[in-house]
Amino acid sequence: MDHTTADPSDPTAARPAGPDLSSLRVAVIGAGNMGGPVARTVLAAGVRGQNLLIANSSAQSSERAAAALGATAASSHAEAVAGADVVVVGVKPYQVLDLLSELREQLPSRAVVISLAAGVTLAQMEAALGEGQPVVRAMPNTPISVGEGVVGLMRGGAVGEEQHALVHALFARAGLAVDITEEQVHAFIGAAGSLSAFVFTIIEAMTDEAVRLGLKRDLADALVQQTVRGAATLLLETGTHPAVAKNGVSSPGGTTVQGLAALERAGVRSGVAAAMAAAAQRSREMTAD
Ligand SMILES: NC(=O)c1ccc[n+]([C@@H]2O[C@H](COP(=O)([O-])OP(=O)(O)OC[C@H]3O[C@@H](n4cnc5c(N)ncnc54)[C@H](OP(=O)(O)O)[C@@H]3O)[C@@H](O)[C@H]2O)c1
Known part of the structure; x- marks a missing residue:
């Protein structure tokens, strides 16, 4: 199955062919139980391993995760996000806002920041990063690791149409990717995440x-x-x-x-x-x- 859609009421509607991801630079900060499958999904969607930088809690862990994924280890958060088009934040929810505040001065202004964290809102992310930074929340379930998962995507106010299409393209191999509101995320967690x-x-x-x-x-x-x-x-x-x-x-x-x-x-x-x-x-x- 390979459905991606902008309309949850019509999950089988096909989207137009997505953007070419072969030169897209993606950083995954926190490639653990959920960040790892998300990294696999974006590789399956067409991001190249040399353009996918992984930063975990230590150099050793980053290297281990990058080797397992066929991606590239970064030696620091700053190195991971330098020149990134997309930054996936897969650390634990309590770490997210501190990490975003740390990244604030290092992020390219056009980089789309995608958080996987439950309970951290788009408004909190925007406040930590500064207004104007495109932010997205993605709520995946683990079957995305076999291309049969579901991911709910919540879009921040600064995300343009092209960036929105880009985020859908990144999750094109997850299974089903649907746009949801932050109010719907609680029901989504009951009906898909958990x-x-x-x-x-x-x-x-x-x-x-x-x-x-x-x-x-x-x-x-x-x-x-x-x-x-x-x-x-x-x-x-x-x-x-x-x-x-x-x-x-x-x-x-x-x-x-x-x-x-x-x-x-x-x-x-x-x-x-x-x-x-x-x-x-x-x-x-x-x-x-
Ligand atoms: N698990 C799920 O089913 C699920 C579903 C939806 C959403 N989520 C969300 O996914 C996020 C991660 O959860 P998880 O279950 O994947 O946790 P996890 O397996 O513990 O992964 C967390 C990752 O963050 C890394 N990390 C910790 N501190 C770091 C730092 N300072 N800098 C860079 N990386 C750091 C860890 O690195 P090390 O490996 O080196 O420790 C690990 O790779 C949470 O926000 C959660 O809400 C999880």
Whole structure:
């Protein structure tokens, strides 16, 4: 899948061919659990390894991450951002504003600063960097590392149309990239950012039960994972409503309706809703902190 769109209500709408990224200079400051997959995504989109500079917390860590990614280690933040068109900030949220204040005098004025941090607003970023610096918040989930993730993009006031197209081009290989507002980010975290972890937990539960029912674990893994992928692909590719797809598997008095009734009695809907609402609520609290 390779959808990128500006309109969340129409996630399959194609964007026009994006800009050429082969000479774009990108710095990633903090290529950890999330910054690393984002670096991989921009390389897949066409940024060259020699133009992708990595700065982690130490020279050793920067070199290790750059080697693993096929990118270039920078010896300092200043070296990473010198001449950069785009700077991705992948440090922990509590570090972001101090880092931006430090970078303020070093950043090229046209460089687009993309923060991955939960809870750090566009206004806070603009205040730390100085007005006029183009800033973007990107909220990805980890399946971007296999090109099947989702990233929500929030655009600061100084981001021009070309820069907006550039940011979408950088995430063209992430899976699905959608523009969202900062108000929507809390719901987005429930519905995408944290949702992959909920799905992993449900997959784990289904696999354990398949083993309890007598299947070997490798067979259980394969059956459950392919069925989850197949169910999502069927909905995506046919546009079928999930309730219609579910009813299509449910013969009167058959196995599936028995299982579905047990699922409802166990409260699966309220459990899923509670998990998503709790993630969204925590996101609101982190923004208010
Ligand atoms: N993990 C997720 O699923 C997820 C999802 C969406 C958004 N995010 C956001 O992504 C950001 C990073 O989270 P994470 O889970 O990726 O954390 P992480 O794995 O701990 O990565 C943080 C990275 O920042 C580097 N770093 C720390 N101090 C630094 C400094 N002074 N200068 C340069 N680099 C420094 C670390 O370098 P070392 O490796 O050398 O320690 C590490 O590579 C957070 O803001 C989080 O809100 C994460």
